[in-house]
Amino acid sequence: MNETITADSDTAAFARQELLNWFKTSARAFPWRHDHDPYHVLIAEMMLRRTQARQVVAVYQRFLHLYPDIHHLDQAPAEEVASVLYPLGLAWRAVNFKLLAHEIVTRHNGMVPREREALLALTGVGSYVAEAVRCFAFNEPAVIVDTNTVRVAARYFGFTYNAESRRRKPVIHAVGCLVDEQQPASSNYALLDFAAVVCSAQKPEHTHCPLAACCAYYRKARQQTTSFTTASGNTILEEGEERLAYEGDDIC
Ligand code: SF4
Numbered sequence: 001m002n003e004t005i006t007a008d009s010d011t012a013a014f015a016r017q018e019l020l021n022w023f024k025t026s027a028r029a030f031p032w033r034h035d036h037d038p039y040h041v042l043i044a045e046m047m048l049r050r051t052q053a054r055q056v057v058a059v060y061q062r063f064l065h066l067y068p069d070i071h072h073l074d075q076a077p078a079e080e081v082a083s084v085l086y087p088l089g090l091a092w093r094a095v096n097f098k099l100l101a102h103e104i105v106t107r108h109n110g111m112v113p114r115e116r117e118a119l120l121a122l123t124g125v126g127s128y129v130a131e132a133v134r135c136f137a138f139n140e141p142a143v144i145v146d147t148n149t150v151r152v153a154a155r156y157f158g159f160t161y162n163a164e165s166r167r168r169k170p171v172i173h174a175v176g177c178l179v180d181e182q183q184p185a186s187s188n189y190a191l192l193d194f195a196a197v198v199c200s201a202q203k204p205e206h207t208h209c210p211l212a213a214c215c216a217y218y219r220k221a222r223q224q225t226t227s228f229t230t231a232s233g234n235t236i237l238e239e240g241e242e243r244l245a246y247e248g249d250d251i252c
Contacts, residue, residue: 005159005170011214012177015156016187018210020180023190026197028053031061033189038112038137039070045132046097046124051088059087070110073101096124114138135188141181144188148195149175155199158216 027033030053032044043063047056063084067073073081082094100123104112112133113119119130128146135142145166153174154161165171180187198205204217212218 005157005174007153007157007174007177011157014214015178015211016180019178019190019194020183020186022194022198022210023186026193027189028193028197031057032136036137036139036185038114038133040064041137042100042112042125042129042133043097045129045136046093046100047085047088049093049126049129050090055088059085070101070104070112073097074105093124099123100125112137114140132188135184139185141179141184142188143172143176143179144192145172145175148201149178149191151201152191152195152199153178155204155217156211156215158220 030044032040035041035044044056044060047060047063066084067076067081076098078094078098081097082091085094085097103122104110108118113122114134114137116130116134119125119133120127125133128144131142131144134140135144147163147166150161150166150171153159153171154165156178157174159171159174161171175191178187178191198209199211206212206215206218206221209215209218
């Protein structure tokens with residue numbers, strides 16, 4: 001899995017622009033999307049880890065109503081925080097929220113830090129959450145790398161990947177090629193939404209995809225596709241064995 005990854009600049013620029021265009025009409029609406037308060041962004045991103053966004057909405061709103069700033073969260077009883085977060089599962093998350101709140105109050109004077117290293121030093125904050133906070137709260141040109149954004153980059157640029165790929169520098173670079181550093185928040189949200197809605201793990205919508213013209217995965221799949229016309233005149237595409245084997249490389 002150490003192949004060379006080629007992401008030429010024209011192909012990358014095409015994808016960045018098409019993703020932003022697509023996002024203008026297809027963005028998913030979530031309450032944390034238009035709120036750049038660093039505390040709110042941090043809470044949303046911590047809740048979103050390993051959890052479906054639609055599950056998070058009601059809990060997120062109730063949580064911020066009860067704990068409108070980091071000091072309220074720091075002073076809240078641990079059992080109460082755990083019960084608010086209970087619908088999301090993952091009991092350790094409540095413990096992390098309390099520890100993290102106390103660290104921000106005592107080490108950072110109640111302010112969510114902006115620097116990557118300071119964010120990573122907080123309990124429960126990994127690379128994904130740190131980059132998301134830098135991007136969505138501070139408008140830094142960060143790149144959000146997870147299995148979903150790696151999947152889009154891998155299909156589009158045509159490289160194979162597995163669960164560990166997101167830690168490889170060439171893979172991180174390839175995902176970064178899909179993000180416009182002048183518009184990091186919109187661009188990262190566009191890529192996340194596109195990965196969920198169009199280039200999904202199980203059912204990518206190739207024929208409605210704005211990136212299809214330059215997509216290596218689609219090009220390869222089409223080369224292995226045969227078509228036939230039904231009695232009613234509809235054209236049916238039937239994809240070949242080799243493409244199915246290629247899809248079998250997907251890990252999510
Ligand atoms: S053409 Fe298909 S594989 Fe390529 S980016 Fe679009 S949905 Fe993903």
